[in-house]
Amino acid sequence: MEARQQRIIATLLLLTATLFVTAAPAVAHLHPVILLPGYSCSQFDARLTDEYEPPTPACGVRKQGPGWFRLWENYTELQEDPTLLPCYQDQLRLVYDHTAGDYRNVPGVETRVVSFGTTRSFRFDDPVQKNVCMARLVEALEGVGYKEGSNLFGAPYDFRYAPAAPGVAARAFAGFREMNGNKPVIIVTHSFGGDYAMEFLNQSPLPWRRRYVKHFVMLCGSTGGSPVIMQAVASTMGSPPPPTTLRGSVLSLGNRSFEIIPFFLPSPKVFGDTPLVITRAKNYSAENMPEFLATVGFSDEEIARYRTRALPLTLNFRAPLVPMTCISGIGVPTIYRLVYWDGNFTDKPQVVNGDGDGVINVENAMALERAVGGDPAQPYFKSVLMPNTTHNGMISDDSTLRAVVNEILKANQATF
Numbered sequence: 001m002e003a004r005q006q007r008i009i010a011t012l013l014l015l016t017a018t019l020f021v022t023a024a025p026a027v028a029h030l031h032p033v034i035l036l037p038g039y040s041c042s043q044f045d046a047r048l049t050d051e052y053e054p055p056t057p058a059c060g061v062r063k064q065g066p067g068w069f070r071l072w073e074n075y076t077e078l079q080e081d082p083t084l085l086p087c088y089q090d091q092l093r094l095v096y097d098h099t100a101g102d103y104r105n106v107p108g109v110e111t112r113v114v115s116f117g118t119t120r121s122f123r124f125d126d127p128v129q130k131n132v133c134m135a136r137l138v139e140a141l142e143g144v145g146y147k148e149g150s151n152l153f154g155a156p157y158d159f160r161y162a163p164a165a166p167g168v169a170a171r172a173f174a175g176f177r178e179m180n181g182n183k184p185v186i187i188v189t190h191s192f193g194g195d196y197a198m199e200f201l202n203q204s205p206l207p208w209r210r211r212y213v214k215h216f217v218m219l220c221g222s223t224g225g226s227p228v229i230m231q232a233v234a235s236t237m238g239s240p241p242p243p244t245t246l247r248g249s250v251l252s253l254g255n256r257s258f259e260i261i262p263f264f265l266p267s268p269k270v271f272g273d274t275p276l277v278i279t280r281a282k283n284y285s286a287e288n289m290p291e292f293l294a295t296v297g298f299s300d301e302e303i304a305r306y307r308t309r310a311l312p313l314t315l316n317f318r319a320p321l322v323p324m325t326c327i328s329g330i331g332v333p334t335i336y337r338l339v340y341w342d343g344n345f346t347d348k349p350q351v352v353n354g355d356g357d358g359v360i361n362v363e364n365a366m367a368l369e370r371a372v373g374g375d376p377a378q379p380y381f382k383s384v385l386m387p388n389t390t391h392n393g394m395i396s397d398d399s400t401l402r403a404v405v406n407e408i409l410k411a412n413q414a415t416f
C-alpha cells in the first residue's frame with residue numbers, strides 16, 4: 001500500500017472521528033458493529049495524473065477534469081456513456097511492481113475507498129448490488145437499535161488487493177476503537193470480507209485482539225478458496241473478448257491482474273488432491289494448482305507469486321482466537337467440479353455440483369471448523385449451517401436476516 005493511500009485513509013479516519021463527535025450517542029448496551037462486505041462491495045474513487053497512459057485518448061480526458069471520480073462503480077454514468085467502459089476497465093487493472101515487490105495501481109491512477117468508516121460505500125447505484133452487498137443487513141441492524149456513525153461502521157476495502165496490508169487495516173480498526181470508548185467491537189463479515197478480517201486479525205497482536213474484539217460473526221466465509229475460480233482463470237485464456245460490463249470485468253476477476261485471484265484459488269488444505277478440473281488426459285486438484293495455472297497460460301513469474309504470496313496464507317489459515325460464530329448456507333447446488341473433457345479451457349465446462357450456498361462450498365465451512373477443533377487456544381467457536389440459504393440470501397432474505405441479527409444480539413450478550 002502506497003504511503004499516499006495510507007495518508008488518505010488516515011485523513012478519512014480523522015474525518016470520521018470528527019463526525020462521530022457530533023453524532024447521537026450509541027445505544028448503551030450494544031457493542032459497536034463493524035461490517036466488512038464481500039468481494040466487489042466497496043466503492044472507490046480514482047484520480048488520474050500526467051503519468052497515466054490512456055488506452056485511447058478519450059480515456060485521458062479526465063486529466064483536465066475535477067480530480068476524483070467514482071471508478072468502482074458509477075453504474076449511472078456507464079449507462080449514460082458506454083464508451084467509458086474500456087477506460088474504466090483499464091483504470092481498474094493492477095500491475096505488479098518488481099522493484100517494490102508488490103502490486104499497485106496502473107501508473108498514473110490513484111484510488112481511495114469511498115466513505116471509509118461508514119457503510120455508505122456498500123450502497124451502489126447499480127440495482128444488482130443491492131442484495132449482494134450489505135445494504136439490507138444495515139437496515140436490519142438499524143431495526144434493532146444500531147445507528148450508522150454511532151455504533152455501526154463499515155470497513156470498505158480495496159478488494160482487488162489481497163489481505164497483505166495489515167498496517168492499513170490496523171489504522172482503520174484503531175480508529176473505530178477510539179471512537180467507541182474502547183468498547184470491544186463485533187466484526188460482521190460476508191463472504192470474502194471474512195477472509196480479509198481473519199487475516200487482519202491473525203496479523204494483529206493477540207492481546208490486542210482479545211481486548212478489542214468482542215466477537216467475530218462470519219457469514220458465508222470463503223476460507224480456503226473456491227473451485228469456481230479455476231473456471232474464472234481458465235476463461236481468460238488466450239485473447240477472449242473483454243467483458244461487456246464493468247461488473248463483468250470485476251467478476252471475471254479483473255483480467256487476471258488482481259492480486260486477489262491466487263488467494264481465491266482452492267486451498268490444498270481444504271480440497272486436498274480431489275480432482276476439481278477434469279479432462280480426458282489429466283486431472284487438476286488444489287495440490288497441483290501450479291500445473292493447472294501453467295496449462296491455462298499463467299507465466300512462471302505469476303505462478304511463483306502464487307506460491308510465495310497466496311499459498312502460505314491459504315495453506316495455513318487458522319481461526320483468529322477471538323470468540324467466533326460462523327454462519328454458512330447449505331442445501332444449494334454449488335459448483336464443485338469442472339469437466340473440460342477435451343481439454344479446451346476456453347469452452348464452457350460441464351459442471352458437477354456439490355453442497356453449499358450456491359457460491360461457497362460446504363467444504364469451506366467444514367474446513368474452518370476442523371481447523372478450530374484442533375486449536376485449544378480458540379476461546380469459543382460456533383458453526384451454524386442454515387439449510388436452503390443462498391450466498392446472497394444470507395444478507396437479503398427477511399427470515400435469514402432475522403436469524404443473523406439474532407446471532408449478533410446473542411454475541412452482544414455473551415459473557416465470554
Ligand SMILES: *[C@@H]1O[C@H](CO)[C@@H](O)[C@H](O)[C@H]1NC(C)=O
Binds near residue numbers: 070074076077080
Ligand atoms: C456518476 O456519474 C454521474 C454522471 O453521469 C454523476 O452525476 C454522479 O455524481 C456520479 N456518481 C458518483 C457516485 O460519483
Ligand SMILES: *[C@@H]1O[C@H](CO)[C@@H](O)[C@H](O)[C@H]1NC(C)=O
Binds near residue numbers: 089236237240242255
Ligand atoms: C485483458 O484486457 C485487455 C483489454 O480489455 C485485453 O486486450 C486482453 O486480451 C485481456 N487479457 C486477458 C488475459 O484476459
Ligand SMILES: *[C@@H]1O[C@H](CO)[C@@H](O)[C@H](O)[C@H]1NC(C)=O
Binds near residue numbers: 275278279280281282
Ligand atoms: C480424473 O478424476 C476422475 C474423478 O475422480 C476419475 O474418474 C478419472 O479416472 C481421473 N482421470 C485421470 C486421467 O486421472
Ligand SMILES: *[C@@H]1O[C@H](CO)[C@@H](O)[C@H](O)[C@H]1NC(C)=O
Binds near residue numbers: 344345346347348
Ligand atoms: C475451444 O472452444 C471454443 C469455444 O467453444 C472454440 O471456439 C474453439 O474453437 C475450441 N478450440 C479447439 C482447439 O477446439
Ligand SMILES: *[C@@H]1O[C@H](CO)[C@@H](O)[C@H](O)[C@H]1NC(C)=O
Binds near residue numbers: 331387
Ligand atoms: C428446501 O427447499 C426445498 C425446495 O424449496 C424444500 O422442498 C425443502 O423442504 C427445504 N428444506 C428445508 C430444510 O427447509
